[in-house]
Amino acid sequence: MSGYNAVLARNTENAPKCIGQLSQTVAFSHYNNLSAQLPIDSKSGRLVDGGAKEQAEQCFNNIEAILNSIGHVMSDVVRITIFVKNIKDVDVIDEVYKTFFPAYVPTRTVVAVDALPMNALVQIEALVTNGEGTIPNAPQAGDLIKLTNNTANAPTSPLSTQAVAFSHYNNISAQLPIDPKSGRLVAGGVKEQAGQCLKNIKAILERIDVPLDDIVKINIFLKNLSDIEAVNEVYTTFFPDSAIARTAAYVPARTTIAASALPMDALVQIEAVVSHGDGTPPQAVEDRHGLIVEANNTDNAPKSPLYSQTVAFSHYNHISAQLPVDPKSGRVVAGGVKEQAGQCLKNIKATVESIDHVMGDVVKVNIFLKNIADIDAVDEVYATFFPGGVPARRTVGVSALPENALVQIDAVVSNAEGTPPKA
Template sequence: MSTFNAVLARNAAGLSTADRQAAHSVAFSHYNNLSAQLPLDRTTGQLVAGGIRQQAEQCFENIRSIVESIYHSMDDVVRITIFLRDIADLATVNAVYATFFPVYVPALTAVAVHDLPLGALLQVEALLSNGEGTIPNAPQAGDLIKLARNTDSAPCSALSTQTVAFSHYNNLTAQLPVNPHTGVLVEGGIEEQAAQCLRNIKAILNSIDVPFDDIVKINLYLTDLADLPAVDAVYSTFFPDSAIARSHAYFPARSVIPAQALPLAARIQIEAVVSHGDGTPPQAVEDRHGIVIRTGRSADVPQDKLATQSVAFSHYNHISALLPVSAHDGKVVAGGIAAQTRQCLEHLQNITQSIEHSLADVVKVNICLTRLADLPLVDAVYRDYFPSATPARRIIGVASLPAGADIQIDAVLANAEGTAPRN
């Protein structure tokens, strides 16, 4: 019997999919990563008839089908991410969402994007706990407890939990620039909004006694990429947050994701994934202490002074967003979308190899495209790197990307060896 976690890719019987290059669910250690679900009718494989309510119901029904097919329940969902074509549809989607989570509510992110596959009005993805773990034939650590927690020091919502911890990770609800005392957007411009998002994240972490520098991945949703320099100026005042982090120049892995619109007409929304060294009971004491954050950088991949290429904690590696730019001159590679896709995936392969892993360890891939019509060309290259179509996947259309690129890719990797204490 193996004593190591295994990547476990599964598909729900009878569930149609528009993405032939991805598994419905990819489990590793104590998490299941689900591919984003479109509102496809199970029997026809076509978009369900009707408007936003019918499409939302179908997306969540598809998620429930996947969850139940792997012997879990919707109460095991840790995070839900909703991508919309029109932010005005969010109220209707929220009403549907609430029927699938009538008591417990997971961490939540909602964002409008430029386009979605098949012209769908929305797409929904889920991150699921996996209490049995993925060591073959060997349940891990018993029935782990999910910890859902809120604080009045950050904005509260009946639709989401501020932070949901399971095993060695905390997943935070995406934070808008809302003053928790007034419940409205802060006054001022992008600098004030960025600072408020980060203060809200810090308040949540303070409430659960987790240091700010335990953040391993940040997703920045921006309605205007021209705001990024101003956001970065604020961001660099929050990271690094401690003397130890400053001595190592530690920044979390990061992805900047263009949004068409955000709730409350905000200009920015920030989502965080946080390490949780204490774990969640009933993990044994020896499993809960001394796990370290381990960073990785490849000299063959362009560097970002505000993001670490690979941040590993426990059994996962989080990879920053990768653009199709050359490590030699920082320019987007020539040759169209196929060449750009190959460059992104070469960067991903170089990073994984630099930390002594391979692309077979990838459990989730997230792709942003400026033209969804390019997806067949992207997939033709993608198959060279992922011939078994194992990773879960998410694809969204965006209006533009940094550096004028046409594609951006980030990923989550399995980390079978974990991150044990170092001498």
């Protein structure tokens, strides 16, 4: 294992003990993946008193405590994702947000969902830099810098940066269907709105001289899940983007999530994770240029022409959201949430094993539940796949899932061997 990054899971008593089989933070290579934080007081183990403002402050306090425990600070955050029960609470949450990010602001996603664990009003997660890397006893490049970028050709906000690059990834703020010239939602329905979201992402990437085909993961948040077919019509006009990608039939990994509400009462919001072969300074040129995106699919998990099952770049693999679909029949498995959760995780395992990895390489898991009360049943199954409780995790309740499923799960997986440079 010498010379290779290792999965590094850590916990601190200064933040709440995580509910279920998970770790507060899991580092791999140049990123720390934090579990979504609920507004729990670490001493009492209970939700704090008050409303959304007090709950948001506790979530951020928990994130800060975790970062302090691993020698990091809030300005090391590259992406913040805020889940709220009521979209109207965002204004008071933003008041708190500004106190934790008074100058530098990370990329950001805000979405209202149907339910959160413990009936919380807010849940917040963070993706954080890890310049020291995770090669055991061998710090890598602790002086790597973040690169922030904004363009007037996409909507700007004082609360978020459009793109933040660190090491070999660019993280893009979730894009609403806003016309950057008017600052308003575009006219029309979900097709027009989806097109504007993707145009905004494309404009951001053009600003940093990156094509759409460098996107490795897309997350689509929909007000009405029934709009997915209309969104897919637009989506396929953007992906694949280049002749090379069309020849290879490359499409990013993808997750589609039902939102109970979106900012500005939008119908759709889209975020992207983008490869960054250049790396960020001061990485040596020979360690930076020419890395390739590797997409893989296996017959042992469900396939779709709209996404790749897994997309690897540098030291991470990104797994598309898995529904409880039997790959042989193409149908949702019989049974309840336990059987469905088991099938989702079997599909992830099959995908991971198809690229010569194991479940112990998973660093982050995202669980979407039709009924948040099913979390205990899902945890019973989950523990059989992750007995050590290593991955960081997010759990949210959603109003609907594709195929009328009860559960959907996606994952981020370590990739110690990295991806090879271009020949």
